[in-house]
């Protein structure tokens with residue numbers, strides 16, 4: 001097969017895949033791993049299958065994938081498929097420019113700088129900069145590493161004993177903070193989980209108490225990681241008050257806005273992050289609410305010199321970095337060496353939408369989340385399980401007359417929903433309660449989809465209560 005025919009074949013598959021989101025079909029192929037292993041040949045051969053075989057392999061892959069582009073997909077904090085970003089992803093892969101130096105990624109460097117500078121402006125870091133990372137988890141880790149270098153200048157080079165350091169997060173913060181505490185040498189046990197209020201926001205009074213207690217116990221408070229948009233409930237910590245405490249206590253203030261950062265585009269909703277300009281660093285995932293394909297995530301810092309120190313490698317990498325390009329090479333702000341161009345897809349999407357388009361996206365998602373919440377509140381067999389600040393809608397089925405414990409009932413319901421394959425939604429906990437956590441973060445979601453989703457939840461809940469077996 002010649003190159004043109006092969007590319008045409010791929011383009012046809014892409015078109016079919018994109019159109020399939022509007023046709024009747026499943027989100028979840030729903031094959032258990034054992035049976036998938038039995039029916040699929042995924043071995044790497046000794047003698048290659050040739051290029052025609054690649055098309056068959058891709059067909060098998062597409063049909064066995066979770067259809068994250070369908071509007072019925074509401075499971076994690078991302079979903080949908082946007083064409084400009086997809087085009088950027090494809091071209092970034094085809095051109096394969098690595099982001100470490102301007103020499104090897106000329107326009108990519110300008111684009112990434114532009115994106116980072118604009119995100120810094122939105123955050124309120126006029127002299128800020130940053131880097132694109134592999135996700136909010138790494139963004140949180142970079143924030144904590146910068147906190148370390150800031151508290152103990154030179155620790156990047158000399159090493160660090162973090163056993164008497166304490167890091168403060170809310171009880172509802174993302175688990176990546178624990179992972180990062182390990183990597184930076186502080187350890188899981190020294191991450192203090194601060195009490196939240198009833199809406200899931202970190203309580204400033206509890207933070208003050210925990211910091212005082214840590215000092216009393218001989219710990220040095222290193223940083224606070226606040227969350228703008230918690231994973232389960234979508235809560236936004238009160239940044240301004242937390243920042244003031246950090247400044248008084250000389251702690252680094254990092255904000256995990258992986259999920260909620262997009263609110264900054266919206267005049268209606270940006271007040272959720274009031275005080276963000278007082279932070280030292282922020283992470284913000286464009287691969288969540290902004291719908292850019294995985295991965296695309298920014299780490300932003302108010303004083304870029306700290307990030308640069310952290311990533312400084314002096315003259316070791318003489319084969320890549322030269323003094324003449326000192327102010328051009330983005331590899332001086334990254335812990336990675338070879339690095340994908342994740343900026344192109346975000347930039348392309350941004351050029352198509354503009355700031356106004358992002359604002360519309362966010363406002364539209366909030367409207368749909370309001371609609372979903374209202375539909376739940378109006379339904380006799382459904383109940384909201386948390387207040388709402390963002391597009392996370394946590395609820396459960398309860399028809400009020402079942403002997404089945406509600407946690408078991410809702411866990412079974414969710415399992416059956418996923419097995420039926422028409423909708424995908426996350427199972428989470430709010431306190432001790434099992435809830436269905438749906439999020440509006442997928443451009444295809446409209447009122448009809450949400451109505452159909454709730455109908456499916458109620459139908460399955462009724463079937464579980466009636467002792468009916470799962471549908472085949």
Ligand SMILES: Cc1ncc(COP(=O)(O)O)c(C=O)c1O
Pocket residue numbers: 077134135136137138173174176227229230231256258259285297
């Ligand atoms: C609040 C929050 N922070 C960080 C992360 C981690 O982001 P990533 O998956 O991009 O590493 C998540 C992921 O869902 C999240 O919800």
